Amino acid sequence: KHWVHEGGISTPLVAHWPKGIDKKLYGKFDHQPAHLIDLMATCVDLAKADYPKNVKGKKIIPMQGVSLQPAFxxxxxxxxxxxxxxxxxxxxxxxxxWKLVAKGANGAWELYNLNEDRSELNDLSQKYPERANQMAEKWEAWAIEAKAKPWPWNRKKKNSYSKKKAYSLQHDANLGQDQAPMIAKKAFEVEVQIEKQGDGVLVAQGGDTHGWVLFLKNDFPHFALTLGGKIETIIGNEKLTLKDGKVLAKLNSDGKVELFSGKRKLGSGKVSSLVKEMPIDGLQVGRDEGGTVGDYKDEFAFDGKIKKVRIKIN
Incomplete structure (x- = not known):
């Protein structure tokens, strides 16, 4: 059961429910493919329950799968x-x-028509390259969203993280983990110059386990850390204006957070600690890809225009 070819993942499911399954179907086979994730969806459907969107105030991954009830x-x-x-x-x-399948993290993709080739003997990836590529792209997108990737065995060691102490970035910059600032147990500051006012993420590094983000919401600056899955947010008590032109957030070694625009102080507060571990997710300017750091929906892309970002590790 190590492989995800049919011999590894294809298992019969026996459903028994005298009151819910049509008697005409007793002893019959239904060849529609199902998945383990469909069992939760089926239980929620049959119980007429609502799957939660939040648990303890934190957004969770939406329920996956579909109800198997129609087959009954x-x-x-x-x-x-x-x-x-x-x-x-x-x-x-x-x-x-159609099934696209690969053996091992570096194995080549294979394409099969399971209606005609259940044993997966006739690889059609060369015959239908466009279909194979499209399915591979869908798998890659799902793997990032589901956090199946990056592969855990490819995580970088501490000595392979960036040693840079200063960064100058533009709108839409996207740095991988090995290029992003090494912020674990570090104080740092980030300054963003803004050309066009808006709401959304200015800079985000990390995901929903470890990371930090600076964003604007209703023109108020927000600086948030995710520490072991818990979000701690410092909100400015003064709005940022386009006349200000820039916003600076400082995270000091004692956990104190200060927000400025030039010499004008926009707010301050304190978080319980620095970011303790280097986030797996990288850094983005103008959005928050992958797992979200702050308490907002999706990427929360900035709808204004960022001119420049400066980050300094202290």
Whole structure:
């Protein structure tokens, strides 16, 4: 069961529910593919329950999968998204009759028509390269969203992190973990020059476990840290104006946070500690990709214009 080819992941499911399954279907086979994630969706559906969007005030990943209940009366599942797999680098995605699968983190993608080739003997990836590429792109996007990637065994060691102490970045900059500032247990400051006023993320580094973010909301500056999954936010008590032109956030070694625009102080506060571990997610200017650091939805892309970002590690 190590592999995600059919021999590793294809297992019969026996459903028993005398009051809920049509008697005409007793002993019958339904060949629609299902996944473990569909069991939760089925239970929620049958219980007429609502899957929560937040737990203890923190947004959680939406429920995955679809209810299997339609099959209990001989109907089709209402599946709109592909089925994905990842296990120790073995990868697969299924869309209808088509399955793209690879053995190992560095293995080549193989494409199969499961309606005609259930044993996965006739690789069609060369015959249908466009289909294979499209499915591979969908898998990669899912893997990042589901945090299956980056691979845990490829995480960088401490001595491979960036040793730079100063950064100058532009709008839409995107740095990977090995290029981003090494902020673990470090005090630092970030200054953003703004050309056009707006709301959204100015700079974000990390994700929903470890990281920091500077963002504007209703023109008030917010500086937030995620420490072991807990968000701590310092909100300025004065608005930033376009006339100000820039905002500076300082995180001091004692956890004190100060917000400025030039010499004008916009606010201050204190967080419980510095960021204790180097985040796996990288750094973005103007948005927050991957796991979100702050208490906002999705990437919370900045709808203004950023001229320049300066980051200094102290």
């Amino acid at each position: 009366s001989g109907n089709k599942f209402k599946r709109e998204n592909p089925i994905f797999w990842e296990h120790e680098g073995n990868r697969a995605i299924r869309i209808g009759k």
